[in-house]
Amino acid sequence: MQIRNSLLSAMMVLMGLLFAQGSAGGQEASDGDASAAAGRVWTDDTGHHRVRATLIDSDRKAVILRTDAGQQITVPLNRLSTADQQYVRQQSTAAAEFLPEQMQLRYAHSKQFLVRAGVEITGSQGVCNQIVVTFPLPMSWPEQHVEILDEDISPGVQRVTTRILNEGVRQVEFRVPRLVAGQSAHVIYTLRIERFHILAPEQxxxxxxxxxxxxxxxxxxxxxxxxxxxxxxxxxxxxxxxxxxxxxxxxxxxxxxxxxxxxxxxxxxxxxxxxxxxxxxxxxxxxxxxxxxxxxxxxxxxxxxxxxxxxxxxxxxxxxxxxxxxxxxxxxxxxxxxxxxGMPSYRLLLQKGDRFTMAQKRGPQRYVAPTISGTVDRDGAQPILREILEQEEVQ
Missing domain, CATH: 3.10.620.30 (C8orf32 fold)
Incomplete structure (x- = not known):
C-alpha cells in the first residue's frame, strides 16, 4: 500500500469530522442503527470521537478504513487509540505469518471428459441469406483445462472466428451465405476437458x-x-x-x-x-x-x-x-x-460473469447464449438452431 504523505494532514482533519459524525459526544452509534452495527468501532487518540468502519489495509504509518456510509479514508496510525493501533498490528502480524500459497485456492481430484460442443442450423422454410451464427464454447480456467482436439465444419460455412467476451466466455462466430429449407450447416468442436475440484485456501x-x-x-x-x-x-x-x-x-x-x-x-x-x-x-x-x-x-x-x-x-x-x-x-x-x-464439482464450466457485451444484442447480457440472424425471402423463416453439448467421461 502506498500512502501519500502530502495528504496526511488533510486526512487528519477529515478523520476528525468523520469521527464526530459517527458518534456525537463520544457515544457509540445506537443499537437500533442496523447499518452502524455492522462495523468495528474505531476511537481516536483523544478518546472523544468514535466511528464504525472496516479495516481495508494498513502499513507502518497509516490505515485505510471504509465507513459504513461507504466512504474510504486514509488515517495516520498514531491518530488512533492505543487499542486500535494494537488491533491493526495484530492483523498485519497474522497475515505476515503465512506463505502466499497458503492463501490461494487449491485444485485436486480431477476428471477428464470428451466433449462435443457447437451448433447446427437447419433451413425451415424458404430461403435465408447472409446468416450469422454465434455460440459459446468452454474455455480454460484454473479449475478447468480445455484442449481442442478436432473441428467439424460443414461445407458452405465461412469465416469461423473466436473472441473472448469480457474475460468470461469464449464466443465462436461463423457465417453461411445461403440456406434453403431442409438444408443444414454446423460447426462442432471436440474438446478434451480436465475438471478439478476447488479446495479452500489453507489460511x-x-x-x-x-x-x-x-x-x-x-x-x-x-x-x-x-x-x-x-x-x-x-x-x-x-x-x-x-x-x-x-x-x-x-x-x-x-x-x-x-x-x-x-x-x-x-x-x-x-x-x-x-x-x-x-x-x-x-x-x-x-x-x-x-x-x-x-x-x-x-x-x-x-x-x-x-x-x-x-x-x-x-x-x-x-x-x-x-x-x-x-x-x-x-x-x-x-x-x-x-x-x-470451495467447489467439489465436476460440472463443465461454461462462463464466468453476468454483464456481457454482445454485438448481436442490445444492452448488457446476463448470459451469452447462441444467436442467429439472416435475411429471409418473402415466404421464408429463420433457420432452426440446435445447440450441441455432449460429454463422456474418459477413464
Whole structure:
C-alpha cells in the first residue's frame, strides 16, 4: 500500500469530522442503527470521537478504513487509540505469518471428459441469406483445462472466428451465405476437458478486501441484469446482514453467504428467472436467485463478485486479495449442501460473469447464449438452431 504523505494532514482533519459524525459526544452509534452495527468501532487518540468502519489495509504509518456510509479514508496510525493501533498490528502480524500459497485456492481430484460442443442450423422454410451464427464454447480456467482436439465444419460455412467476451466466455462466430429449407450447416468442436475440484485456501483469514479496487474489477461492482443493486429495496437489504467488521474479510463474506441462503428458500419448480429483487420480495428462488442476491449484497459492500455458469447450475464467486495484492476468486455453493470457499464439482464450466457485451444484442447480457440472424425471402423463416453439448467421461 502506498500512502501519500502530502495528504496526511488533510486526512487528519477529515478523520476528525468523520469521527464526530459517527458518534456525537463520544457515544457509540445506537443499537437500533442496523447499518452502524455492522462495523468495528474505531476511537481516536483523544478518546472523544468514535466511528464504525472496516479495516481495508494498513502499513507502518497509516490505515485505510471504509465507513459504513461507504466512504474510504486514509488515517495516520498514531491518530488512533492505543487499542486500535494494537488491533491493526495484530492483523498485519497474522497475515505476515503465512506463505502466499497458503492463501490461494487449491485444485485436486480431477476428471477428464470428451466433449462435443457447437451448433447446427437447419433451413425451415424458404430461403435465408447472409446468416450469422454465434455460440459459446468452454474455455480454460484454473479449475478447468480445455484442449481442442478436432473441428467439424460443414461445407458452405465461412469465416469461423473466436473472441473472448469480457474475460468470461469464449464466443465462436461463423457465417453461411445461403440456406434453403431442409438444408443444414454446423460447426462442432471436440474438446478434451480436465475438471478439478476447488479446495479452500489453507489460511483464508489472512485474505483482505481489495483496496483500491482495480479498473478490471469494477464491472463486478456494477449493476447487472437481475442483480439490481440500484433498487432501494435491494440497497436496504444490505443493512439486515449482521456483519462484524472486526472479523476477517473471509468471515464477513461468509456472513453474507449464510444470510443469503437463509433469506431465500429453495423453490423446487419451474418459473421465469426472478433475480435478486424478486428473490428478496418473494423469499424463494433457485440457484440463480440465491446467486444473484449474494452477488448483489457483496457488491453493495464493495466486494467484487460474479456469477459462474456450469452445466445446469449457477453459483457465485467473490474476490479477495492476499497482503501482497494477489487476487483470489473464491467460489461458494448457492444451493444444496453448504460449501463456502470451495467447489467439489465436476460440472463443465461454461462462463464466468453476468454483464456481457454482445454485438448481436442490445444492452448488457446476463448470459451469452447462441444467436442467429439472416435475411429471409418473402415466404421464408429463420433457420432452426440446435445447440450441441455432449460429454463422456474418459477413464
Amino acid at each position: 483464508p483469514h489472512a485474505l483482505r478486501f481489495a483496496s483500491p479496487v482495480g479498473r478490471d474489477l469494477r464491472p463486478y461492482l456494477a449493476e447487472s441484469p437481475y442483480i439490481e443493486i440500484g433498487h432501494p429495496r435491494v440497497k436496504a437489504a444490505v443493512s439486515e446482514i449482521p456483519i462484524d467488521a472486526s472479523q476477517s474479510a473471509w468471515q464477513q463474506v461468509e456472513t453474507i453467504y449464510d444470510w443469503t441462503r437463509a433469506r431465500i428458500s429453495h423453490y423446487d419448480g419451474v418459473r421465469p428467472l426472478q433475480g435478486a429483487l424478486r428473490g428478496l420480495e418473494t423469499g424463494s428462488g433457485d440457484c440463480e436467485e440465491i446467486t444473484s442476491l449474494f452477488v448483489a449484497m457483496c457488491r453493495l459492500r464493495g466486494i467484487p463478485a460474479r456469477c459462474v455458469w456450469v452445466e445446469g447450475h449457477t453459483y457465485p464467486e467473490f474476490y479477495l486479495e492476499d497482503p501482497n495484492g494477489n487476487g483470489v476468486w473464491i467460489p461458494c455453493e448457492s444451493l444444496g449442501d453448504r460449501v463456502f470457499g
